Amino acid sequence: MPTPSPLTENSPPLRIPELTCPFPSEVNPYVEEVDRDTLAWLAASGMIDGADNLARYGAARYGWLGARTYPYAVRELCQIVTDWCVWLFAFDDAFCESDRSAAEIARALPLFVSVIDDLDDGDPVGNVFARSLLEIKTRIAAAGNGDQLDRWRSMTKDYLFAQVWEAANREHDVVPSFDDYIVMRRRTGAMLTVFALIDVAAGAYLTPDEWRHPGVRAITEHANDVVVWDNDLISYAKERSGPNINNNLVSVLCRHKGCSTQEAMDLIGVMRNEAVAGMVALRPRLDALGSPGVAAYVKGLERWISGSVDYSLTSSRYVMALSG
Numbered sequence: 001m002p003t004p005s006p007l008t009e010n011s012p013p014l015r016i017p018e019l020t021c022p023f024p025s026e027v028n029p030y031v032e033e034v035d036r037d038t039l040a041w042l043a044a045s046g047m048i049d050g051a052d053n054l055a056r057y058g059a060a061r062y063g064w065l066g067a068r069t070y071p072y073a074v075r076e077l078c079q080i081v082t083d084w085c086v087w088l089f090a091f092d093d094a095f096c097e098s099d100r101s102a103a104e105i106a107r108a109l110p111l112f113v114s115v116i117d118d119l120d121d122g123d124p125v126g127n128v129f130a131r132s133l134l135e136i137k138t139r140i141a142a143a144g145n146g147d148q149l150d151r152w153r154s155m156t157k158d159y160l161f162a163q164v165w166e167a168a169n170r171e172h173d174v175v176p177s178f179d180d181y182i183v184m185r186r187r188t189g190a191m192l193t194v195f196a197l198i199d200v201a202a203g204a205y206l207t208p209d210e211w212r213h214p215g216v217r218a219i220t221e222h223a224n225d226v227v228v229w230d231n232d233l234i235s236y237a238k239e240r241s242g243p244n245i246n247n248n249l250v251s252v253l254c255r256h257k258g259c260s261t262q263e264a265m266d267l268i269g270v271m272r273n274e275a276v277a278g279m280v281a282l283r284p285r286l287d288a289l290g291s292p293g294v295a296a297y298v299k300g301l302e303r304w305i306s307g308s309v310d311y312s313l314t315s316s317r318y319v320m321a322l323s324g
Contacts, residue, residue, distance in 0.1 A: 014262060016233050017269025019309045022280060023302035026071035027064070028078050035063020038082050046128035047090040062086045064314075068307030069194070072299070073201040080139050081197050087132055088190045094129070095163060096188075099243050102167040112160055116153050144200040147208055155192040162187035166247050175246045175255040185249065186221065189228035191304075195220060198300030199293055206293040216294060219282045222275040223301040227308050229272045233265055234312045276305065 028034065039058050048054050066073075066082025073081065095105055108127075115130050121138040125131040141149050166188050169176055176184065186192070199206040210216055232249040239245050253264035279301065286298050 014237065014265060017266055019230055019233075019269075019313075020273055020276065021306045021309050022276065023306040025068070025306045025310050026303065028067035028071045028073060030075045030078055031063055031067035033063075033075065034066055034078050034082050035061055037079060038063050038066070038086050041083050042086055042090065045090075045132045047087075047094070047132060057086070057089075060089075062089065065307070065311045068311050069304045070198075070201045070300070071303055071307070072296075074203075077143060077201045077203070080136070080143060081194065081201050084136050084140075084197065085194060087129075087136055088193070091129055092190075096166060097239075097242060097244050099170070100167060101171050102164050105167050106164050109160055109164070113157060116156055140197065140200065144197075145205065148196070148200050148205070151208075151211060152193060152196040155196045158187050159190045159193050166244070169246050170243050173246065175251055178252055178256050181247075181249060181252045182225075185228050185232075186224045188247070189224065189231065191224045191227050192220070195223070195301065195304070198297050198304075202296040202300055204293050204296035206297045210289075210291060210294050210297075213289075213294070215282055215286050215289075216297065219279050219286065219298060219301060222278040222282070223304060225275045226272050226279075226305055229268050229275075230309060230312065233268055233272075236261075236265070279305070 039054075039062075042048055042057055043054055048057060062085060063082055065085055066078055069085075070078050070081050095108075111125075111127060111130050112133060115125065115134045116137065119125065119134055121134070123134070125134055137149075137153075140152055144152075162184055165184055168174070206216075229249055236248055236250045239248055245251055249268055250261060250264045253259045253267055254261060257264070257267070259267060283298060286294050
């Protein structure tokens, strides 16, 4: 079977396709305060061991991710969504970009599900990731309503359970099929958990019926695909020597479509541009609904596209790998 092209000293450098974005790029005016306080929250959480690791997170300036992807949020709400993004990065580094087995992650799930569904603020939780998750949930509950909290709960549980599938691929050296990968990447990427907070951050309620609207579901799927495929492109250099390389669309296309590494990257560029075009095409249909919640949600998805591209191409989390 074709596998990703080996990269040697004489190999030409990989070229990431242009990540076109027709959506405006904005930055939340509270970016510096959010960046400072997110790092302080992370340091106090206990999720990161050692001064060097904490410094690495500080250098990544995750406050700029929250500020670029939620530029419309007031100070408190931008802090919540940014802290949630950083929880996801810390969890990803500890559980998903590691050699943890599928069984080990599966055995950890009951605690996280209990935190999401059953535990209340102040209940004792020993695990630092679970304790921080409970604190985030408490803040989301205070900022939003029951429907918004339940949406975030559901998407977060989907994300956590999908990590078992991803870990099983690592453990057994499986490159998933193209169809399986597309379905599961929409869950392993955690984007639905952050999209679920767009209307909370915007202060414009998206009702359950609107969340289930076919047009909303379709534009959500397109936006999800764009962000996670862009991430696969940008992070490939970072991941290519790591345990999670099989869980990357570049590797999937190389294995199952017979592509070289560069051909796979170019194909992903075409795919993500088609998904962006799909978002643009859906906008008039959704505007016609005349719903402030839907309008704010669509704007939030668009800012996630522009914001994630702008952040990823300037963040030390990815730029150091791209230049290495």
